[in-house]
Each structure stands twice: as structure tokens, then as C-alpha cells.
Amino acid sequence: RTIMEKEIISTANAPQAIGPYSQAVRVGSFVYTAGQIAINPETSQIVTGGVTEQAEQVMQNLAAVLDAAGTGLENVVKTTIFLRYMKDFSAVNEVYGRHFVSEKPARSTVAVSALPLKALVEIEVVALIPGEEAVQKSAKSKKKAKKKNKKKKKAIEKVDEGKHDI
Numbered sequence: 001r002t003i004m005e006k007e008i009i010s011t012a013n014a015p016q017a018i019g020p021y022s023q024a025v026r027v028g029s030f031v032y033t034a035g036q037i038a039i040n041p042e043t044s045q046i047v048t049g050g051v052t053e054q055a056e057q058v059m060q061n062l063a064a065v066l067d068a069a070g071t072g073l074e075n076v077v078k079t080t081i082f083l084r085y086m087k088d089f090s091a092v093n094e095v096y097g098r099h100f101v102s103e104k105p106a107r108s109t110v111a112v113s114a115l116p117l118k119a120l121v122e123i124e125v126v127a128l129i130p131g132e133e134a135v136q137k138s139a140k141s142k143k144k145a146k147k148k149n150k151k152k153k154k155a156i157e158k159v160d161e162g163k164h165d166i
Contacts, residue, residue, distance in 0.1 A: 004028055011068035014061040015039035018116065023065050029129050031069040035082065036061040037119035051088040051120040055095035058123050063099075066127055075128045076105040082122040086111040092121050 009024035009031060017023060017034065024033040038047045038054035039061070047057045059073070066072050081096070083089060089109065105125070115122050 009065060009069045011064055013041060013064035013068070015041050015044065024069055026069055026129065030077075031066065031071060031127050031129060033062060033065050033125050033127075035080075035122040035124040036065070037116055037122045039117070046117055046119060050091070051083075051085075052091050052095060054120050055092045055123075058121055059095060059099045062123060062125055066125070069127070069129060071127045071129045073099050073127075074103070075130055076100070076125045077128055078126040079105050079107045080124050081107065081109040082112050082115060083109065084112065084115055084118075084120045088120060096123075 007026040008022045021034050024031050036058045038057035040047050047053050
């Protein structure tokens with residue numbers, strides 16, 4: 001059995017949670033963000049303008065949270081977009097497309113009856129943290145690695161003392 005640890009991700013560069021949740025949670029080599037709405041982290045207010053301005057702020061908020069987790073938009077593997085009105089799909093899609101240029105993540109888009117603070121768009125993502133092992137080592141495998149390293153160390157000591165041929 002592999003034991004996975006979770007790490008809470010938080011940054012002042014994105015809006016603080018407005019409820020009992022975290023901005024993101026890292027588990028293994030993945031980070032799962034909470035849905036971001038168009039709150040400007042400096043003013044704690046929804047940005048003025050329409051869905052295009054809101055979508056841009058949402059993408060900036062997501063980028064800040066991902067940066068705090070050690071990754072970025074280029075490593076997003078899945079997004080879920082929540083729209084207040086499906087008629088805004090094209091406008092949000094245009095902003096979204098500017099942020100996901102080369103390798104586009106998998107995506108779901110749904111219309112909802114309402115969003116927090118009367119927002120027009122909310123997006124959550126799952127991203128890979130590059131350079132990390134997909135599965136954290138279990139306590140058992142850590143012990144095994146420690147034992148193996150001890151054996152290597154003893155073998156090196158024997159060579160250093162001239163008791164063992166290489």
C-alpha cells in the first residue's frame with residue numbers, strides 16, 4: 001500500500017478562500033485547484049467588465065496558484081469550466097485559448113444556475129508538477145532503500161580498507 005501525503009497550497013497572489021477550502025491541494029505529482037472566480041487578489045472584489053475580463057482574471061488567479069505549487073498552466077492536464085450562461089462559451093474559449101497554446105488539456109464545460117459572488121465564469125484545474133515521481137515512496141520502500149544504501153556503504157568501506165577487490 002502506498003501512502004500519499006497531501007500538501008495545502010496557498011498564495012497571497014491569488015484570492016484567499018472565501019469558505020472552508022484551500023486554494024489548491026498537492027498530492028504526489030499532481031495539484032488540484034479549487035475553482036477560481038474573477039476576484040482581484042489586491043482588492044478582493046470581482047473585476048469590472050464582462051465575461052472576457054472575468055475569464056482573464058480567472059486565468060491569472062489559476063497561474064498564481066499553480067506557481068505557488070511549483071508548476072504552471074503549461075502542465076495542466078484537465079480543466080473544468082463553469083459558466084453562468086452558455087452563450088458566453090465563445091468569449092471564454094477565446095481567453096482560454098490564449099493561455100493554453102501548445103498542448104491543450106482535457107476539458108469539460110458546463111452551465112450552472114449560479115456562481116459565487118454572481119461571477120460569470122469559474123475554472124478549476126488539475127496540473128502535473130514536473131520532475132516529481134508519480135507515486136510517493138511508501139514507508140516500506142523507504143526502509144528497503146535505506147537498507148540497500150547501508151550495504152553499499154559497508155562495501156565501499158571494505159574497498160577503502162583493502163579487504164575487497166573491485
